[in-house]
Amino acid sequence: MQRYNIITEVGDGTFGSVWRAINKESGEVVAIKKMKKKYFSWEECINLREVKSLRRMNHPNIVKLKEVIRENDTLFFVFEYMECNLYQLMKSKGKPFSESEIRNWCFQVFQALSHMHQRGYFHRDLKPENLLVTKELIKVADFGLAREIISEPPYTEYVSTRWYRAPEVLLQASVYSSAVDMWAMGAIIAELFSHRPLFPGSSEADEIYKICSILGTPNQHTWAGGLQLAASINFQFPQSGSINLSEVVPTASEDALNLISWLCSWDPRKRPTAVEVLQHPFFQVIIFPMSFRTTSDDALTRFMA
Ligand code: ADP
Ligand code: MG
Numbered sequence: 001m002q003r004y005n006i007i008t009e010v011g012d013g014t015f016g017s018v019w020r021a022i023n024k025e026s027g028e029v030v031a032i033k034k035m036k037k038k039y040f041s042w043e044e045c046i047n048l049r050e051v052k053s054l055r056r057m058n059h060p061n062i063v064k065l066k067e068v069i070r071e072n073d074t075l076f077f078v079f080e081y082m083e084c085n086l087y088q089l090m091k092s093k094g095k096p097f098s099e100s101e102i103r104n105w106c107f108q109v110f111q112a113l114s115h116m117h118q119r120g121y122f123h124r125d126l127k128p129e130n131l132l133v134t135k136e137l138i139k140v141a142d143f144g145l146a147r148e149i150i151s152e153p154p155y156t157e158y159v160s161t162r163w164y165r166a167p168e169v170l171l172q173a174s175v176y177s178s179a180v181d182m183w184a185m186g187a188i189i190a191e192l193f194s195h196r197p198l199f200p201g202s203s204e205a206d207e208i209y210k211i212c213s214i215l216g217t218p219n220q221h222t223w224a225g226g227l228q229l230a231a232s233i234n235f236q237f238p239q240s241g242s243i244n245l246s247e248v249v250p251t252a253s254e255d256a257l258n259l260i261s262w263l264c265s266w267d268p269r270k271r272p273t274a275v276e277v278l279q280h281p282f283f284q285v286i287i288f289p290m291s292f293r294t295t296s297d298d299a300l301t302r303f304m305a
Helices: 042-046 049-056 086-092 099-118 179-194 204-215 220-232 254-263 274-278 290-295 297-304
Strands: 004-012 016-023 029-038 065-071 074-080 131-134 137-140
Touching (some): 042 065, 049 065, 099 131, 099 137, 099 179, 179 254, 254 274
Antiparallel strands (some): 065 074
16 A cells, blocks of 8 residues: 555445545556455455456446555555546536436446446446546446356345335345346436436335336236235335326436336336347437547538538
8 A cells, every 4th residue: 555645535435435546656546445344364355246246347337446455454446546426426517417418428337237247247236326437438336246147146135225226126036137237227317317316215115115106006017026026025015106207307308218117117027138228219329429529510510411
């Protein structure tokens, strides 16, 4: 750690605090996550999920783990530095994001998810605080809860922030999959439009209540598996009809609303995969790179013509 100058704290989460720091030798700015738990051997560190999953993933939209340091039984992760997280950006920016900004970010996140899911990992804790932004670039961070799809169920330990938690996780399914990340993305996209969480439950029961009040109570047709899950834990769904998503996310286009509803399908098997999402009409527009746009507006007009 002598090799770094620690500057300021930029985040404090469940498992560690994150600091902005500078590599004294190279001058490079990095983010250092200091883990709260003590680690008494290297073996323990190397086996951590965050280390195992991040070391295997190399993608422009997944935050890069540069090194792992263990000093005096304290574990530090050194990451590339990102300017802020999406939650901070939503809070600090007074006006809503434009649909093209949202589209650009989501396109990148789904590419990262497609990469992860195809390599057999799912994140399990996607939320605005775990999506880091620098200018136009967005990266998925915080792999503390990532897990290998092939690893053995049941997955019963603490999982994910409530507002973005998929219904099968709320109903304590012992087996679930990458579809939990798709659910979270549906809730996140809606929030990017409205700057308000889509399902802000104040408890687990209230979370299900909030979902029912928008999607309508699930039935045999929409989620037969969910009725079985509920029965197995003696849970009764609150009775509610569905509402039009456009009532809660009024600024989203038809394509965006259609994508959000698909992602937030009650039944995990009905949700799209990341690869399918990337083919959705919401993303079927020409995205001009910024460099092209700034070179000359004339060039853009000519190109469009
Ligand atoms: P936790 O497991 O404690 O939630 P995170 O890895 O999500 O830890 O980090 C907590 C916060 O620290 C993030 O929400 C973000 O604001 C900030 N942070 C994390 N990694 C970076 C990074 N590479 N660059 C800049 N800020 C970061
Ligand atoms: Mg986090």
